[in-house]
Amino acid sequence: MIVYGSSLSPFVRKTLTFINEKGLAAEHKPEQPQSTLPEFRACSPLGKIPGFADGDYRLADSSAICHYLERKYPAPALFPASAEDVGRMIWFEEFSDTVLIAAAGKVFFQLNVRPMVLKEQPDMEVVDRALTKELPPLFDYLERQIAGPFLVANQLTLADIAIHCPFVNLKLAGHPLDAQRWPKLGGYVAGLLQRPTFKVRDPKAAPQ
Ligand SMILES: N[C@@H](CCC(=O)N[C@@H](CS)C(=O)NCC(=O)O)C(=O)O
Incomplete structure (x- = not known):
């Protein structure tokens, strides 16, 4: 798993904290917004941080990433039941x-x-x-x-x-x-x- 983006961004911080609370391991690459790094742009078409990759699966947007992670790695649950x-x-x-x-x-x-x-x-x-x-x-x-x-x-x-x-x-x-x-x-x-x-x-x- 890779998270692209500086944690000075609250959206990157949200994503990294969510991953930490899940007990998952992710490599953190603190790219700046609009970085032209091709691997980052493959994850984040708009150039916004965070970008995210889980193997071949790529995604942008902290909310989308957290929803993906909750479904993919349900325990411990970070979404409530009701x-x-x-x-x-x-x-x-x-x-x-x-x-x-x-x-x-x-x-x-x-x-x-x-x-x-x-x-x-x-x-x-x-x-x-x-x-x-x-x-x-x-x-x-x-x-x-x-x-x-x-x-x-x-x-x-x-x-x-x-x-x-x-x-x-x-x-x-x-x-x-x-x-x-x-x-x-x-x-x-x-x-x-x-x-x-x-x-x-x-x-x-x-x-x-
Ligand atoms: N809805 C996005 C917002 C991401 C976002 O706006 N990130 C800012 C940094 S805090 C950014 O990359 N801005 C650069 C730009 O808009 O070009 C998310 O939740 O990830």
Whole structure:
């Protein structure tokens, strides 16, 4: 199994964490988005990360990859049993993949990618708006949803794996979640990050 893409991408982090929780072994090749590496482009026609290969089988998109893995390698189950809980899990995954990653990604892009990779000045208005206007209502919503260590069915699912990823980007950007303002969410994310399977790093990357 091979996963292409830097784990600085929340979608790559989701995929690698899911694989770790499944107890599967995968080679990690931290390609950048739009890499022209032919093996990567064979997996990811749009050039987005992650790309994925399991032998001759190739796939792109973190959600598609996780759904494939759950069917192919059912134990341990990372999807819940009931239709209701599956629906709720997919809701939280979508919530993360769309609005949460979009807002957190603005902070990470401006404060990390622009200065460190593109050698450009960050737009601090974008950062400020994301931190003060866009993210707080999303955190408020999650704070109301959390009633234990996991979001759905009292077990670790793709929902938790997906939701925690943008919080890693916020921390890397120097804006970790304010656990005083959102105590349940803070405890929930910290609990997940203590799992050894959630300690995802790019090969040769500096410790976070
Ligand atoms: N829905 C995709 C989104 C993947 C995605 O947008 N990855 C970003 C990096 S965080 C990317 O490769 N962007 C480059 C581009 O859009 O050209 C997934 O879940 O894998």
